[in-house]
Amino acid sequence: MRSIYLNNAATSYPKPASVIEAVAAALAALPGSPGRGGGGGDDPVRRCRGRVARFLGVRDPARLIFTSGATESLNLVVRGLPLAGRRLVTTAADHNSVLRPLHRLHDETGATIEIVPVEASGRVSLDALRAAIDSDTALVAVPHGSNVTGHVLDIAALALHTRSLGVPLLVDAAQTAGALPIDVDAWGIDYFAFTGHKSMLGTQGTGGLVASGPLVPLKVGGTGVLSQSLAQPRELPLRFEAGTPNAPGLVALEAGVAWIEGEGIDSLHRRKMERAEQLRRGLEAIDKVRLIGRPGELPVFCFVVDGVPVDELGQVLEESFGVHTRAGLHCAPLIHDSLGANPQGSIRVSPSAFTTVEEIEAALAAVDTVARSW
Amino acid sequence: MRPEVIHIHDCLDGTVIKELLLDREMCGGFVAHLGELGELRHFTEYKRPFFRVERTGAFVLKGTQGNRRVRAVFNMKGLNENLALVVARINAWQR
Numbered sequence: 382m383r384s385i386y387l388n389n390a391a392t393s394y395p396k397p398a399s400v401i402e403a404v405a406a407a408l409a410a411l412p413g414s415p416g417r418g419g420g421g422g423d424d425p426v427r428r429c430r431g432r433v434a435r436f437l438g439v440r441d442p443a444r445l446i447f448t449s450g451a452t453e454s455l456n457l458v459v460r461g462l463p464l465a466g467r468r469l470v471t472t473a474a475d476h477n478s479v480l481r482p483l484h485r486l487h488d489e490t491g492a493t494i495e496i497v498p499v500e501a502s503g504r505v506s507l508d509a510l511r512a513a514i515d516s517d518t519a520l521v522a523v524p525h526g527s528n529v530t531g532h533v534l535d536i537a538a539l540a541l542h543t544r545s546l547g548v549p550l551l552v553d554a555a556q557t558a559g560a561l562p563i564d565v566d567a568w569g570i571d572y573f574a575f576t577g578h579k580s581m582l583g584t585q586g587t588g589g590l591v592a593s594g595p596l597v598p599l600k601v602g603g604t605g606v607l608s609q610s611l612a613q614p615r616e617l618p619l620r621f622e623a624g625t626p627n628a629p630g631l632v633a634l635e636a637g638v639a640w641i642e643g644e645g646i647d648s649l650h651r652r653k654m655e656r657a658e659q660l661r662r663g664l665e666a667i668d669k670v671r672l673i674g675r676p677g678e679l680p681v682f683c684f685v686v687d688g689v690p691v692d693e694l695g696q697v698l699e700e701s702f703g704v705h706t707r708a709g710l711h712c713a714p715l716i717h718d719s720l721g722a723n724p725q726g727s728i729r730v731s732p733s734a735f736t737t738v739e740e741i742e743a744a745l746a747a748v749d750t751v752a753r754s755w
Numbered sequence: 756m757r758p759e760v761i762h763i764h765d766c767l768d769g770t771v772i773k774e775l776l777l778d779r780e781m782c783g784g785f786v787a788h789l790g791e792l793g794e795l796r797h798f799t800e801y802k803r804p805f806f807r808v809e810r811t812g813a814f815v816l817k818g819t820q821g822n823r824r825v826r827a828v829f830n831m832k833g834l835n836e837n838l839a840l841v842v843a844r845i846n847a848w849q850r
Binding site: 382693696697700701702703724750751754 | 767768798800801802803804805807817818819822826
């Protein structure tokens with residue numbers, strides 16, 4: 382049975398051939414000491430840092446800290462800023478990678494968390510967000526794009542407001558980095574967290590944080606330089622990158638970004654949105670199918686089939702028809718609360734630029750068969 | 756057939772999810788055998804037939820013909836007895 386992969390909001394698949402070839406070449410080559418100085422212009426970590434920084438609109442690549450992914454980046458900010466007992470603002474559209482670190486901070490220090498709700502469509506109102514932020518707010522943490530509805534927040538407009546109040550802004554760009562044009566410096570983002578394994582087309586275990594303000598590192602240790610000192614180097618990005626870097630992963634990340642640049646990010650986005658729109662229209666025509674919220678600007682959205690348990694629908698689509706979706710709450714419980722889909726959750730679909738018209742037709746036929754038979 | 760029982764996770768709604776890994780692929784006969792534990796729904800019109808067996812208040816078993824994995828959702832109440840019942844039923848499958 383042929384597999385149809387519609388779970389790119391979790392991990393993108395397939396990867397471009399150039400990514401696979403780059404990783405294979407990296408694994409076959411002498412490992413060297415990537416990211417540890419030396420190696421000249423061939424250092425894959427330095428090369429990746431430079432390309433990703435340019436891609437994201439970051440003028441100084443040293444401010445781009447590589448991590449294992451968006452979750453580590455977000456934790457680095459929440460643990461690395463002096464937030465104990467302070468007032469924090471986030472949204473109901475956020476992922477548990479934001480909500481859980483904030484919740485832990487609340488439990489440990491009494492920090493208060495103001496959660497800005499989503500509208501009936503699933504969108505976060507910029508006006509509501511702005512109204513929730515005051516000069517006592519110690520951090521605003523928001524998703525750039527929802528991993529449930531695909532709605533995108535106007536980060537530049539929000540940053541204008543947070544900057545005017547002197548409040549640090551943390552942006553979770555797990556769903557948008559590599560999917561939409563981003564200009565971190567021009568937009569005025571203080572902390573920008575991204576992952577490598579989704580739209581940036583790299584591997585799991587890669588990602589980063591662009592930091593414009595001071596932070597306490599999550600981890601300290603070997604950096605390959607200044608080894609005579611028992612203190613962590615203060616310079617960026619070494620201060621935050623203790624331990625051997627994930628060089629093959631960063632090779633993949635650089636190759637992924639290079640492929641996106643070659644194809645054109647707008648062109649890729651258009652292709653993905655065409656498939657998402659084909660899928661949405663087809664699902665709306667199936668009896669018993671109900672969309673969760675209204676689709677946004679990213680090629681990801683959720684639905685349920687009335688009368689079919691969500692977990693079983695996900696299992697049936699995958700095992701009986703080879704259609705790979707994501708079933709459940711997608712680590713975003715609050716937006717499901719708001720949209721009336723908690724605790725059962727929803728089926729999330731997210732095509733890629735590689736998804737074909739025929740694959741969407743086959744996926745729709747599978748949903749239709751299940752909806753009719755259940 | 757002797758299943759290996761893998762605990763997946765405890766749910767907030769008072770149920771427990773486990774996976775039963777089998778040593779061979781499930782056929783239609785096995786599904787019917789398992790189905791005697793409760794109410795069987797067998798979707799044979801699917802590309803690969805899916806089944807669910809529900810024993811009200813006790814468990815739901817779900818799987819796909821041709822696979823070696825049964826996903827089981829047990830109510831916490833009576834978990835050990837019901838898990839033993841399901842395992843015994845699988846063990847009793849001879850063909």
